[in-house]
Amino acid sequence: MNLNDLVNVSSAVSATRSRLKKRALLGDCLRAADTNEVRLVVNYLAGVMPQGRIGLGPAMVSAALKNAETGDNALALTEIDRRLADIAAMKGAGSKQAKTDAFGQLLSQVTSEEQRFLAGLVLGEVRQGALEGVLIEGIAEASELPADAIRRAVMLAADPAPVAEAALVDGLPGLQAFRLQVLNPVRPMLAQPSDTLAEAMDGLGEAALQYKLDGARIQVHRAGADVRIFTRQLHDVTARLPEITEAALEMPAREFILDGEAIAFGKDERPLPFQVTMRRFGRSSNVEEMRDKLPLSGLHFDCLYLDGDELIDRSFDERSAALAGIADAQALVPQLTTANVTEASRFLAAALEQGHEGIMAKSPGSLYAAGNRGSDWLKIKQAHTLDLVILAAEWGSGRRKGWLSNLHLGARNPDDGSFVMLGKTFKGLTDKMLAEQTKALLDRELGRDGNVVHVRPELVVEIAVNDIQESRQYPAGMALRFARVKRYRSDKRASEADTIDTVRQLFDEARR
Numbered sequence: 001m002n003l004n005d006l007v008n009v010s011s012a013v014s015a016t017r018s019r020l021k022k023r024a025l026l027g028d029c030l031r032a033a034d035t036n037e038v039r040l041v042v043n044y045l046a047g048v049m050p051q052g053r054i055g056l057g058p059a060m061v062s063a064a065l066k067n068a069e070t071g072d073n074a075l076a077l078t079e080i081d082r083r084l085a086d087i088a089a090m091k092g093a094g095s096k097q098a099k100t101d102a103f104g105q106l107l108s109q110v111t112s113e114e115q116r117f118l119a120g121l122v123l124g125e126v127r128q129g130a131l132e133g134v135l136i137e138g139i140a141e142a143s144e145l146p147a148d149a150i151r152r153a154v155m156l157a158a159d160p161a162p163v164a165e166a167a168l169v170d171g172l173p174g175l176q177a178f179r180l181q182v183l184n185p186v187r188p189m190l191a192q193p194s195d196t197l198a199e200a201m202d203g204l205g206e207a208a209l210q211y212k213l214d215g216a217r218i219q220v221h222r223a224g225a226d227v228r229i230f231t232r233q234l235h236d237v238t239a240r241l242p243e244i245t246e247a248a249l250e251m252p253a254r255e256f257i258l259d260g261e262a263i264a265f266g267k268d269e270r271p272l273p274f275q276v277t278m279r280r281f282g283r284s285s286n287v288e289e290m291r292d293k294l295p296l297s298g299l300h301f302d303c304l305y306l307d308g309d310e311l312i313d314r315s316f317d318e319r320s321a322a323l324a325g326i327a328d329a330q331a332l333v334p335q336l337t338t339a340n341v342t343e344a345s346r347f348l349a350a351a352l353e354q355g356h357e358g359i360m361a362k363s364p365g366s367l368y369a370a371g372n373r374g375s376d377w378l379k380i381k382q383a384h385t386l387d388l389v390i391l392a393a394e395w396g397s398g399r400r401k402g403w404l405s406n407l408h409l410g411a412r413n414p415d416d417g418s419f420v421m422l423g424k425t426f427k428g429l430t431d432k433m434l435a436e437q438t439k440a441l442l443d444r445e446l447g448r449d450g451n452v453v454h455v456r457p458e459l460v461v462e463i464a465v466n467d468i469q470e471s472r473q474y475p476a477g478m479a480l481r482f483a484r485v486k487r488y489r490s491d492k493r494a495s496e497a498d499t500i501d502t503v504r505q506l507f508d509e510a511r512r
Contacts, residue, residue: 219234
């Protein structure tokens with residue numbers, strides 16, 4: 001398959017709002033690929049490279065684009081992969097210019113549309129990265145296998161590319177080869193927001209309630225004396241969290257996979273802000289010194305595997321019982337199972353009083369399904385919050401002169417992965433946050449328009465809002481009311497930001 005074929009599919013997928021059409025386009029593309037191209041097709045459509053980052057920053061890509069001519073060579077995907085791998089391998093003195101030149105030479109052989117795609121690919125900006133759900137359906141279409149079977153295999157493999165190859169080459173037996181394995185991370189199960197506790201309890205009936213901690217999601221694996229700790233994005237952070245490792249080794253089991261949160265508590269035993277906890281995840285040096293200054297606690301809320309027993313297909317109640325059998329009370333997220341709304345309200349009040357975000361309400365019979373945002377797991381917070389993406393920022397004035405301050409915020413369009421602006425805010429930003437975000441935003445600069453710096457849509461911020469109001473100023477017809485920054489979500493990609501559909505639902509429900 002040639003790059004042009006893939007780019008045409010990518011453009012067609014972005015151009016249609018029909019999920020069935022997207023599925024058909026992706027299915028046809030995968031069927032047309034040779035066996036040795038399937039992984040590349042899936043990776044490129046998902047907006048990732050097998051090599052990961054290859055050392056080409058925005059300025060280098062911009063320079064390569066500026067100096068590149070246009071061509072019409074029919075370059076095969078395997079040739080593109082080889083050329084990108086060669087660029088990734090360039091090291092040492094002069095490698096920056098060598099990488100820029102090599103990328104420019106590649107760009108000069110392809111069309112302008114292919115150039116834009118390749119630039120987006122190396123910078124992590126291919127919009128199909130937000131469409132993994134439809135990509136899974138495309139794999140199902142091409143392989144004529146159930147989407148649920150594909151989805152489960154992707155959860156276990158934590159990567160759709162090898163799953164696509166197995167599905168197309170070996171069929172259902174190929175998917176069944178993907179198993180839960182200790183020390184290999186799996187995609188985490190996710191929750192969807194519920195407006196009120198009463199609504200959540202009404203939908204679930206009896207519910208398993210747990211405190212919603214404002215910490216960092218972790219997945220803890222143990223196989224004998226070997227422990228691995230993975231983040232929500234499946235990055236290995238074992239070396240940075242020695243106290244979590246030690247606590248795992250003290251548990252009375254030889255093998256397990258636990259889902260939970262790492263969180264820092266103050267001397268008053270109240271949780272510290274999320275940004276404080278995340279300091280430990282950003283430091284790979286002086287770990288013991290940081291541990292002394294900022295110790296973390298691991299609190300777990302689920303168990304996926306225990307001493308040879310796979311639990312992901314067992315009920316939440318069964319998994320909770322297995323977890324309680326190996327973890328002390330101080331290592332467990334507080335939990336209450338009830339069908340009584342009054343008891344649930346007291347539990348929520350206690351969580352908020354202790355400084356936590358709110359509570360989770362989970363169906364006692366729910367199975368563990370990675371990425372699922374259905375009604376089995378619901379999150380109830382004290383106020384409306386949205387995870388939005390920064391599209392641009394304005395230079396501040398007065399005391400904030402020299403800092404990028406007023407943030408332009410957007411929600412994700414799930415149909416094409418673009419972002420829809422909803423408003424601006426400069427509220428909630430400390431001096432430290434202003435300094436850090438100015439550097440982070442300038443590193444992602446795309447261009448300027450007067451006082452506005454436009455940036456690559458990569459940084460996710462949690463925004464608290466009083467309301468979503470009608471507005472003719474913004475394209476969605478909605479705007480944020482009294483928006484303020486709660487925190488940066490360094491654990492989330494832009495493709496995981498809240499969608500414009502979520503914002504519209506909040507808007508509609510407030511007016512019923």
